[in-house]
Amino acid sequence: MLLDLGRCQEWTDLFEAGAVVRCSAGRQFRGHDELLKLARDTVEGRCSLALVPMSSPVRCRHVLSNVSLFAEGNRKALGYALSVGWAEG
Numbered sequence: 001m002l003l004d005l006g007r008c009q010e011w012t013d014l015f016e017a018g019a020v021v022r023c024s025a026g027r028q029f030r031g032h033d034e035l036l037k038l039a040r041d042t043v044e045g046r047c048s049l050a051l052v053p054m055s056s057p058v059r060c061r062h063v064l065s066n067v068s069l070f071a072e073g074n075r076k077a078l079g080y081a082l083s084v085g086w087a088e089g
Contacts, residue, residue, distance in 0.1 A: 008039035016076075 002011040012035045015021070021035060022028045029038050067081040 003039055003042055006043050008036060008043055011039050012036045 002008075002014075012032050015032070015035055017032055018030070019032075019035065020028055020030045021038070029035050063084045064081045065084070067079065069077050069079045072078050
């Protein structure tokens with residue numbers, strides 16, 4: 001919901017500095033700088049988290065479901081979630 005509220009930095013801060021976000025489209029984003037750019041592009045309507053480029057800026061909403069987290073040691077987790085997005089307008 002942080003992205004839908006436009007709170008990009010707070011969304012990015014949820015991840016460790018070296019986090020990797022892999023998307024089903026085959027793209028991945030590594031570290032805070034790339035995640036922050038992805039968040040801003042999403043909030044400003046240039047692309048969605050599904051990595052679909054938008055032809056013009058639109059307002060998107062997202063729902064995460066089926067969130068699963070798995071511990072990998074004491075300070076690391078691996079997670080999966082289904083992200084559903086739609087454009088308003």
